[in-house]
Amino acid sequence: MAGNWAGTYEYRAPRRIAVSTEEELRAALAGSGPVHALGTRHSFTDLPDTSGTLIEMSGFDAPAVIDAESRTVRITAGTRYGVLARQLHEAGWALHNTGSLPHISVGGATSTGTHGSGDGNGVLSSAIAGVRFLDAAGDVHEIRRGDPDFAAVAVGVGAFGILTELTLDIQPTYLVRQDLYAGVSWDTLLGDIDAVTSAGDSVSVFTRWGEDLGWVWVKRRATDAAASVPAELLGGRLSTTLEPLGLGDNVTLIGEAGPWYERLPHFRADAEPSRGDEIQSEYFIDRSDAVAALRAVRDVIAPFAEHLIWTELRTAARDDLWLSGAYERDAFIIHFTWENHPDEVTEALRVIEPALAPFGARPHWGKRHLLERAQIERVVPRLADARAVFERLDPDGRFVNEHLVRVGLRETR
Numbered sequence: 001m002a003g004n005w006a007g008t009y010e011y012r013a014p015r016r017i018a019v020s021t022e023e024e025l026r027a028a029l030a031g032s033g034p035v036h037a038l039g040t041r042h043s044f045t046d047l048p049d050t051s052g053t054l055i056e057m058s059g060f061d062a063p064a065v066i067d068a069e070s071r072t073v074r075i076t077a078g079t080r081y082g083v084l085a086r087q088l089h090e091a092g093w094a095l096h097n098t099g100s101l102p103h104i105s106v107g108g109a110t111s112t113g114t115h116g117s118g119d120g121n122g123v124l125s126s127a128i129a130g131v132r133f134l135d136a137a138g139d140v141h142e143i144r145r146g147d148p149d150f151a152a153v154a155v156g157v158g159a160f161g162i163l164t165e166l167t168l169d170i171q172p173t174y175l176v177r178q179d180l181y182a183g184v185s186w187d188t189l190l191g192d193i194d195a196v197t198s199a200g201d202s203v204s205v206f207t208r209w210g211e212d213l214g215w216v217w218v219k220r221r222a223t224d225a226a227a228s229v230p231a232e233l234l235g236g237r238l239s240t241t242l243e244p245l246g247l248g249d250n251v252t253l254i255g256e257a258g259p260w261y262e263r264l265p266h267f268r269a270d271a272e273p274s275r276g277d278e279i280q281s282e283y284f285i286d287r288s289d290a291v292a293a294l295r296a297v298r299d300v301i302a303p304f305a306e307h308l309i310w311t312e313l314r315t316a317a318r319d320d321l322w323l324s325g326a327y328e329r330d331a332f333i334i335h336f337t338w339e340n341h342p343d344e345v346t347e348a349l350r351v352i353e354p355a356l357a358p359f360g361a362r363p364h365w366g367k368r369h370l371l372e373r374a375q376i377e378r379v380v381p382r383l384a385d386a387r388a389v390f391e392r393l394d395p396d397g398r399f400v401n402e403h404l405v406r407v408g409l410r411e412t413r
């Protein structure tokens with residue numbers, strides 16, 4: 001596995017070391033060259049790459065340690081969300097939300113600001129109560145919510161050190177039922193977007209930007225597993241299958257309540273998620289700009305439709321983490337899954353990004369975008385503050401790579 005999960009980027013790092021304990025990690029960090037952490041390789045760019053040693057963290061997968069009194073779980077950074085979720089559920093606990101796939105590592109996913117959906121749900125990093133990491137010298141740091149630097153490191157983009165453990169907030173386990181509605185119109189969405197995004201605890205709109213909007217995927221916490229759901233919602237009809245989405249047979253079950261971790265992700269843990277041979281892009285805007293931003297993208301996307309597999313529209317609740325897409329604003333999130341056509345995707349982003357620029361669109365750190373330092377500085381208000389924290393924590397610049405410099409998260413060396 002020389003490249004990322006989607007096969008769209010080959011890591012150039014001349015050395016790779018797999019580690020599973022802090023002692024092994026400290027040994028891998030010894031020396032003076034550039035280093036960088038690699039999680040489960042689900043990001044889409046050169047973000048984790050380095051001209052030195054790539055340190056594979058997926059062996060950091062010790063069992064979770066649950067503290068019922070503080071309602072937290074301590075988990076090693078390479079653990080996949082799906083593995084953590086099963087352990088939590090079996091012990092009677094749950095996370096507040098998940099991303100669309102359970103295969104990603106907790107350390108890698110939180111580092112890029114990964115999110116699910118739901119007007120009331122913060123991004124996954126909003127559940128972080130504390131992090132433990134090693135700096136380039138191998139020294140251990142523990143930073144908890146409320147400590148100085150926490151707001152910078154909770155979405156830290158691999159820019160300052162290597163996370164070994166995270167402590168996450170948990171809550172009693174719960175059931176979720178998910179349903180798909182077909183036939184909700186663009187007029188309904190643009191006429192009352194809040195009615196759509198608040199139709200469940202986690203709502204995703206799937207569209208290909210055609211005349212028909214597409215599908216509204218609604219996930220609701222179910223207190224009564226036998227309760228029925230409306231056959232019509234917002235003018236759309238209940239579908240008995242997820243087939244219309246064309247996601248494949250790797251999706252979680254609809255129409256029947258089940259454990260949260262088998263319904264909140266779109267994809268099942270025991271199958272490969274999504275298409276595989278694909279590129280993803282994603283932008284966070286203020287929820288109050290959602291209608292205008294959707295109109296702006298609709299105006300320009302038609303020439304690129306053949307390269308688009310689907311768009312997913314989601315929401316996230318505001319937080320105070322400097323590099324979160326939902327920093328200090330309730331977010332509306334516009335996602336694109338593209339065919340693996342790099343040149344055409346670049347052409348599309350050259351048009352879509354200017355269309356979204358008036359809305360201060362922030363890029364997803366783990367996905368493909370064209371924005372660089374000066375543009376990102378305008379839309380991520382604490383970029384310079386986060387950069388200053390990272391420069392202080394890693395004064396010799398061992399975690400600096402080309403990507404982090406390009407997007408303004410580190411200074412050039």
Ligand SMILES: Cc1cc2nc3c(=O)[nH]c(=O)nc-3n(C[C@H](O)[C@H](O)[C@H](O)COP(=O)(O)OP(=O)(O)OC[C@H]3O[C@@H](n4cnc5c(N)ncnc54)[C@H](O)[C@@H]3O)c2cc1C
Nearest residue numbers: 039040041042043100105107108109112114115158163366
């Ligand atoms: C099919 C698919 C579906 C997706 N769905 C969603 C979704 O629903 N929502 C969403 O927001 N995103 C989604 N993503 C994006 C994905 O969540 C992010 O790219 C995430 O960063 C992947 O985690 P990873 O462990 O694979 O990280 P990697 O790609 O391995 O690394 C990403 C970054 O994290 C850093 N990192 C990794 N581990 C550590 C560590 N231990 N310490 C410090 N830094 C570390 C790396 O250095 C790098 O900077 C999806 C991606 C795919 C392929």
